[in-house]
Amino acid sequence: MxxxxxxxxxxxxxxxxxxxxxxxxxxxxxxxxxxxxxxxxxxxxxxxxxxxxxxxxxxxxxxxxxxxxxxxxxxxxxxxxxxxxxxxxxxxxxxxxxxxxxxxxxxxxxxxxxxxxxxxxxxxxxxxxxxxxxxxxxxxxxxxxxxxxxVPNVIDSSVFSVTGPSDFLSHRARVETEGHEVPIVWVGRFDKGKGYGYLLRTLAMLPENYRAYFVVSLENDPNRLIEFVSEAAALGVSERVSVFADLSPATLANLFRSARDMGGCLVSTSLLESFGFSVAEALATGLKVRAFDLPVWREHDSFARLGVSVAPGSVMELAESISD
CATH class of the missing domain: 3.40.50.2000 (Glycogen Phosphorylase B;)
Structure with a gap:
């Protein structure tokens, strides 16, 4: 051993x-x-x-x-x-x-x-x-x-795979607004480098049946969450945003597969990534990815099949890639 x-x-x-x-x-x-x-x-x-x-x-x-x-x-x-x-x-x-x-x-x-x-x-x-x-x-x-x-990071394929529970969003299979809900998943921290504001602005451009699920790490600074909530309110998307903190890997994988089955995607608005764990894990579950174009995505084999990248910072292109 x-x-x-x-x-x-x-x-x-x-x-x-x-x-x-x-x-x-x-x-x-x-x-x-x-x-x-x-x-x-x-x-x-x-x-x-x-x-x-x-x-x-x-x-x-x-x-x-x-x-x-x-x-x-x-x-x-x-x-x-x-x-x-x-x-x-x-x-x-x-x-x-x-x-x-x-x-x-x-x-x-x-x-x-x-x-x-x-x-x-x-x-x-x-x-x-x-x-x-x-x-x-x-x-x-x-x-x-x-x-x-x-040394590339290794994804735990026993958890992040195409098979497994996919009922995280089952209670939201249909919304009162027009059509089925289309979930958008975002994973990261509420800091500038992760660019959460780009997704909030993108969400404001998309039809009402698009909803964003933000999965974040625990925050020591409450001001980050306050800034997030304030920006969502200013853009008029508060009712279309959910925030989850500290999810277990199994629960996150369930969310990815659930979003996949509802025609959703993972969105990465990061401006820099050394590897992009959430993108790799989402790809492993078969979930589509929409992301700002970063060189590191070319090192993920499945990105060419399931991913679409757009110019960093371009909210218009990001919205178009999500609704395609």
């Missing part, structure tokens, strides 16, 4: 939990010891995975905990995501292969992490796409890109 440490700041049900679930599903012969700084309501994120052991460990106790764990379980490798201080701790442990991964599409965030790392101690740097590799090479020193490897 192989054993690997996995380190990330937040124990949550966000995108990084999908990264770990995908790896655990694809590598059943590997035990993953996942270490987090803080609990962001991640309980249940790894249900059904006997080869994932999640632990929330206070930063001031992590050095002793990581040393004990790596020795006690004979762990030979570690993957660190968005956690330079964790990489510093693990860098002091002998005989441990240390990989640092960049999953953020914000190169300012990536640059800040690079500045905090002991670049000589990292054995390998990883990114989830060729697109991210090319971007990282532009801003990193030679000792980073010489050790750079593209």
């Amino acid at each position: 192989n054993r690997e440490l996995f380190m990330y700041p937040n124990y949550s049900k966000g995108g990084v939990s999908a990264v770990l679930r995908g790896r655990a599903a694809a590598s059943s012969d590997t035990d993953f010891h996942a270490v987090f700084d803080r609990d962001m309501k991640g309980r249940g994120a790894y249900s059904g995975f006997n080869n994932i052991t999640p632990r929330v460990v206070r930063p001031d106790r992590q050095a002793s905990y990581l040393k004990y764990t790596s020795t006690r379980f004979s762990i030979g490798s570690a993957s660190v995501l968005s956690h330079p201080s964790g990489a510093s701790i693990l860098g002091n442990l002998p005989d441990l292969f240390l990989a640092y991964e960049f999953h953020s599409s914000d190169m300012n965030v990536v640059s800040a992490e690079l500045a905090k790392l002991d670049l000589n101690r990292i054995d390998e740097y990883r990114v989830p796409s060729e697109y991210m590799a090319s971007r990282l090479q532009r801003i990193s020193p030679k000792r980073v890109y010489q050790r750079l490897r593209v």
Whole structure:
């Protein structure tokens, strides 16, 4: 049995939990010891995975905990995501292969992490796409890109597949307005880079039977939600918008298949993506995708069949692609 440490700041049900679930599903012969700084309501994120052991460990106790764990379980490798201080701790442990991964599409965030790392101690740097590799090479020193490897994220096909429950929206099979409801699913965070406002403006241009379902991560800042609600009200689409927070992977997959069966789509309004997990997961369920054109979509095989991309920021083109 192989054993690997996995380190990330937040124990949550966000995108990084999908990264770990995908790896655990694809590598059943590997035990993953996942270490987090803080609990962001991640309980249940790894249900059904006997080869994932999640632990929330206070930063001031992590050095002793990581040393004990790596020795006690004979762990030979570690993957660190968005956690330079964790990489510093693990860098002091002998005989441990240390990989640092960049999953953020914000190169300012990536640059800040690079500045905090002991670049000589990292054995390998990883990114989830060729697109991210090319971007990282532009801003990193030679000792980073010489050790750079593209490791595409793995979708948990036992959950995100064309078969499975698809009744999430069954109670909304028909609306009082003209025709059947056409669901539009959006997944992300309420920040500018994810561009939720573009979908709200697009929704305002579409017929009344189109409805948007926003699936978001838990927010620490209530002002983001307030801004979202205010923009929806200003555009007159509040009654055609639903917001869900912290959905389990199985429930999200159900929503995707339910939207697929009702003729809907996933919409990505992101202006930058390092991989695009929600797009990949939606494609795996057979759900159509409409997105702003980003280079990374060309690395998803199913996008050519189920996806349509439009010029970034073009609400008119996005509305046309959805209603086609």
